[in-house]
Amino acid sequence: MRYVLLSETGPSVSRLCLGTVSFGTGLPRAAAFEQLDRFYERGGTFLDTARVYAAWLPGGDQASEKTIGAWMKERKLRNRIVISTKGAHPDLKTMNVPRMEKAQVSRDLEESLKALGTGCIDLYFLHRDDPAVPVTEILGMLEEFRNQGKLRRYGCSNWKLERIQAADREARRLGYEGFISNQLLWSIADINTAGIGDKTMVAMDGETFAYHAASGKSVMAYTSACGGYFAKKRRGLPLSPDLETLYGGPSNDALLARLPAWEAELGAAAASIVLAYIMAAPFPAVPIASFSSLAQLDQGLAAADLDIPGDMLEEIRRSRRFLCP
Numbered sequence: 001m002r003y004v005l006l007s008e009t010g011p012s013v014s015r016l017c018l019g020t021v022s023f024g025t026g027l028p029r030a031a032a033f034e035q036l037d038r039f040y041e042r043g044g045t046f047l048d049t050a051r052v053y054a055a056w057l058p059g060g061d062q063a064s065e066k067t068i069g070a071w072m073k074e075r076k077l078r079n080r081i082v083i084s085t086k087g088a089h090p091d092l093k094t095m096n097v098p099r100m101e102k103a104q105v106s107r108d109l110e111e112s113l114k115a116l117g118t119g120c121i122d123l124y125f126l127h128r129d130d131p132a133v134p135v136t137e138i139l140g141m142l143e144e145f146r147n148q149g150k151l152r153r154y155g156c157s158n159w160k161l162e163r164i165q166a167a168d169r170e171a172r173r174l175g176y177e178g179f180i181s182n183q184l185l186w187s188i189a190d191i192n193t194a195g196i197g198d199k200t201m202v203a204m205d206g207e208t209f210a211y212h213a214a215s216g217k218s219v220m221a222y223t224s225a226c227g228g229y230f231a232k233k234r235r236g237l238p239l240s241p242d243l244e245t246l247y248g249g250p251s252n253d254a255l256l257a258r259l260p261a262w263e264a265e266l267g268a269a270a271a272s273i274v275l276a277y278i279m280a281a282p283f284p285a286v287p288i289a290s291f292s293s294l295a296q297l298d299q300g301l302a303a304a305d306l307d308i309p310g311d312m313l314e315e316i317r318r319s320r321r322f323l324c325p
């Protein structure tokens, strides 16, 4: 495993972040513990969760955070793990109504601390924005939580670029470190925007990529495994209609056609190449990926030791359009 610094001051995290959205629900606790054990044994230190995972399922309220909390307690590993969790997510029935009031975010944070069984979150994300609230107010709230010792650093997820830039300027003016990371929808695949079901998600685009390259702000890329789109296609495995809607199209077909040669050249599986592409960004970039088996996790872990040669990287970058209307 290799490690990457998310900002000049830290934290240092494993190049792969383990996504845990289905821990304690789709992936029962015993299987989740197995994944966590394997990830940690292979040097993985970085876990991504959220207070809202997986509140959309019966009995799923905070199941992911609770599963991680139970594992860290049982294995006595809290201080070896970097936890990224998120609050300020809208209520699921009213996704267009932001929840950025201090009392709401404070309650979310307290509930995350409790479920995770920790006194302090390493990296706390605002899961969505409320553009009606000035960034000065939002940063002030986060600094207050930080001063109370409840979080170490903070980031934004699914924020529009202009709001991130406004928060950067305000953080500089006020002498805060500000958002150390931006968590957004990004993978090697070009994405058909019509296939994105939740319109409050924000995806990487050319302008955002250029901003990260210039500022050096770190990125955490979710859906970085493209739901297994390329890996499954390469093995002739069936794909859900949702994945076809999201990723089907000429530019991803062209990438798929190149994969057999790249797999042979690198001695790596398509699933590993897909994740290594994110790690090769010209700024600190960590793919967050979920796995439904240990075999999938192993291919994810292999990505952390893989370097994509410059010419291959150039070819991939040249062919990417990010978003297809």
Ligand SMILES: NC(=O)c1ccc[n+]([C@@H]2O[C@H](COP(=O)([O-])OP(=O)(O)OC[C@H]3O[C@@H](n4cnc5c(N)ncnc54)[C@H](OP(=O)(O)O)[C@@H]3O)[C@@H](O)[C@H]2O)c1
Residues within 6 Å of the ligand: 018, 019, 020, 021, 022, 048, 049, 127, 157, 158, 183, 184, 201, 221, 222, 223, 224, 225, 226, 227, 228, 229, 231, 232, 271, 288, 289, 290, 291, 292, 295, 296, 297, 299, 300
């Ligand atoms: N900030 C946000 O708003 C946000 C939003 C979404 C997700 N996230 C975070 O990002 C994480 C990842 O998101 P995600 O699970 O939606 O996307 P993902 O990691 O792209 O997709 C995960 C799926 O990809 C497939 N897969 C992975 N490795 C594979 C392999 N080697 N071979 C074949 N298939 C493979 C598996 O599908 P099968 O199960 O079908 O085999 C797996 O369940 C989440 O757990 C969560 O922590 C954050």
